[in-house]
Each structure stands twice: as structure tokens, then as C-alpha cells.
Amino acid sequence: MTPNKEFEYTKLKLGKYGMPTWDGLIGVTIELALTQKEWKSKELQVVVSDYLNLPDRLRNLKSEKYPDDSVIEGRVSWALSDSAIAGLFIRPKRGIYQVTELGKQLFNQYGYQLDAKIIHSQPNYQAHLKEMKKRKSTGNNNVAPNEKQPGQPLSSTANAINEVEKTIFDHNQKIADELLTRIREADPKFFEHLVVNLLVKMGYKGVNGTSIVTPSTHDGGIDGVINQDALGTSTVYIQAKRYQAANIVQRPAIDAFYGALSREHADRGVFITTSSFSEQAKVTAKSFSIVLIDGLELTDLMLQFQVGVQVKRHYDLFTIDEDYFEIE
Incomplete structure (x- = not known):
């Protein structure tokens, strides 16, 4: 042009x-x-x-x-x-x-x-701000930097550690935010594969278990299934909702998932979304023993179990080995 x-x-x-x-x-x-x-x-x-x-x-x-x-x-x-x-x-x-x-x-x-x-x-931008505020206040995606206690000055070593941790903490928060944006913009089927992969990485499949993403046309309200052992005696059913930040999961969605679990005679369900859950949805899920994972916790877990991310660089921070200098 x-x-x-x-x-x-x-x-x-x-x-x-x-x-x-x-x-x-x-x-x-x-x-x-x-x-x-x-x-x-x-x-x-x-x-x-x-x-x-x-x-x-x-x-x-x-x-x-x-x-x-x-x-x-x-x-x-x-x-x-x-x-x-x-x-x-x-x-x-x-x-x-x-x-x-x-x-x-x-x-x-x-x-x-x-x-x-x-x-x-706009609702999506307002929801984004709330997410950022919550992420900053919880700091679940990394160890938050050490806070200096009143009247207790930090040593030079503690100062250096604090500075490094703060830098990494801030960087990982940005990566988690970018992850959430990328997932929301991806295909819904990609998201279903992602959450199944994540739960497998977290150890839910066990040693001899299996995991599948159910076909879109015949999922019956179940997006993924993880059998935790070879005989399928312990099974986790998954619901995955790829929503924008402002599209909060409400109670009817939890009710529908519980209905799908009941049809499978299941007692283990995990509902994962890229947005968040209303208070009524949380109360209902608790009464049904359904585990809820919102967008912030999802990206925290992805960083923790390295799904969709790679370790960019590893640093060694040294201190003196006092035992080595002990005089016999």
C-alpha cells in the first residue's frame, strides 16, 4: 500500500x-x-x-x-x-x-x-488487568523474591540472590501471561491436547496408564480421559474450555460436566479453563468433587512442569564451602 x-x-x-x-x-x-x-x-x-x-x-x-x-x-x-x-x-x-x-x-x-x-x-482488557493483579499478588509461577525484614539489612549475598530471583520472577510472569494469550488464540482442539499433555506430565497417567483426547463429535461433554493404570480402574475425566478472559465459567457449565461424569459413573473430574470461575461455579464444583484449574493456575503449572516452554538458561550461584576450610 x-x-x-x-x-x-x-x-x-x-x-x-x-x-x-x-x-x-x-x-x-x-x-x-x-x-x-x-x-x-x-x-x-x-x-x-x-x-x-x-x-x-x-x-x-x-x-x-x-x-x-x-x-x-x-x-x-x-x-x-x-x-x-x-x-x-x-x-x-x-x-x-x-x-x-x-x-x-x-x-x-x-x-x-x-x-x-x-x-x-472493554471486558477482555478489564479481565486481563484483574488477571495480572492476581498473578502479581499470588506469585505462584515462581518463588517470590525475599522481602527485607525491618531492621534486618540484607547481606551482599542475600542481596544478590534477591536481585536474581526478582529478575527471574518478573520475567516468568511475563512468559506466563504470553502463554495464556497464545493458548486463547489457538484452536480449541489444540487446547484439549495441551491439558491432557499437562496432566500426563504431572504424573496422572502413572507408569502403565493411557491418555486420549476424545473426538469432537462424540465427546459427550468429556474432552479427555486419562486411565491411571493399565486396567483402567482409576480414571480422570477432563473438560477443557478455551475462553477469553472476560468469559467467566458459570455454574451451568459445572452442572453439565457433572452430568457427563455421572453418565460415565465417574468420580474424578478436572475442569480446566483459560479464563476463571464464578463463585457459584466454585461452590458447585467443590460439592461435586470436581477439581477446577483457571487460566492463571494453568500457566503456573505449565511453567512448573515445562509444557509449552523451554528452560532458556541455567545459572550457578556460588557461596563459600565453609566445611572445606575447616582445620582438622
Whole structure:
């Protein structure tokens, strides 16, 4: 797509450098994204940036922190990212963006006035914020850094350990968040295979057990089955719901799963979702002895049992072996 020489970027919301802000770019990004079914992220960033008809000094402006990165393309990337969290885009494959019906609807309603306030008020974005707050407060996906106790200064070694743990903790939280996003954007059948793989990795299959993902057309409300021994005397039945953050699992879904378990004369069920559960759903599941795993716990377990992730690097942190220096 060639630059539009008639486009007046100054009509957009402007920020630093007199350049459109990231949220000022949401409307035009959606407008151009609608010209074809899907886009590679980098290609769309370039197309939008060129389309704005910026003066050369702004189009070629580089980030102060990252001299190889274009400022305007970075702002388009930010617009894409936050819009995707809010549900205005989906990412059917890695690095590929496609406008959703919600994106079309909001663009038709607000046009170039579509901004951060509007997309951050969307249910999916609000649910995302709640998830991040909960993840940060629980810190289940890694050991939280040691807190300094009042009146007890940390030693240099403890300080170093604390710094390393905090860095790893923050990084793994971001990876867990990205995992959840990737799973929500994947095919539902992929999610069913994922949860079965996870439970197998956790040891539910046992030594001689079996595991299957049930066919979509004949699952009877059961998405996966794990026999914990060769004779099938101990069986775990699985329900997997790949939902967006705002789509909270309600009590009727638990009732339906319990009905499916009853038809199988089963007493072990695990309900896994990428969203969360309502309080009524939790109470009902407890009364039925159904184990619930929400999106945050799911990604914590994936990190713990290394499903869908790889250990990037391993570090050794040394201390003095005092016993070695003991005088006989």
C-alpha cells in the first residue's frame, strides 16, 4: 500500500515529537488492517507508518533507548498489542493479526477517535488487568523474591540472590501471561491436547496408564480421559474450555460436566479453563468433587512442569564451602 499524500496525521491525537500517540493510531491501524484478511505484524506496522504521510524527520526517527527501532512503528506495535488484549484483533498464528467483529464495530462507532480509554474499558482488557493483579499478588509461577525484614539489612549475598530471583520472577510472569494469550488464540482442539499433555506430565497417567483426547463429535461433554493404570480402574475425566478472559465459567457449565461424569459413573473430574470461575461455579464444583484449574493456575503449572516452554538458561550461584576450610 502506497503512502496517502492526502492524509493529515496532525488530525490524530499527538504526543511527544508532535507524532501520533500509540492510541491515536488505533483507528487508522484498524482501517488499514481491514483492507486484507490478515497481516504480519511488522508489515502492518510499516504500512500504517508509511500511510500517515509523516515528514521524514518523524518517519525516520529512532528510539533513544533502542537506536535500531523506529519510534512510529513502535507506536503502531503498541496499538496492535493493546487492541489485541481488548479483543479488537485476534492472532490466529504467531505474529499474524486479524481484525475481529468487535474491532470493526468500535471503528465504525468511533473512527479515529478510538483511544486507550475506550479499548481499556472493554471486558477482555478489564479481565486481563484483574488477571495480572492476581498473578502479581499470588506469585505462584515462581518463588517470590525475599522481602527485607525491618531492621534486618540484607547481606551482599542475600542481596544478590534477591536481585536474581526478582529478575527471574518478573520475567516468568511475563512468559506466563504470553502463554495464556497464545493458548486463547489457538484452536480449541489444540487446547484439549495441551491439558491432557499437562496432566500426563504431572504424573496422572502413572507408569502403565493411557491418555486420549476424545473426538469432537462424540465427546459427550468429556474432552479427555486419562486411565491411571493399565486396567483402567482409576480414571480422570477432563473438560477443557478455551475462553477469553472476560468469559467467566458459570455454574451451568459445572452442572453439565457433572452430568457427563455421572453418565460415565465417574468420580474424578478436572475442569480446566483459560479464563476463571464464578463463585457459584466454585461452590458447585467443590460439592461435586470436581477439581477446577483457571487460566492463571494453568500457566503456573505449565511453567512448573515445562509444557509449552523451554528452560532458556541455567545459572550457578556460588557461596563459600565453609566445611572445606575447616582445620582438622
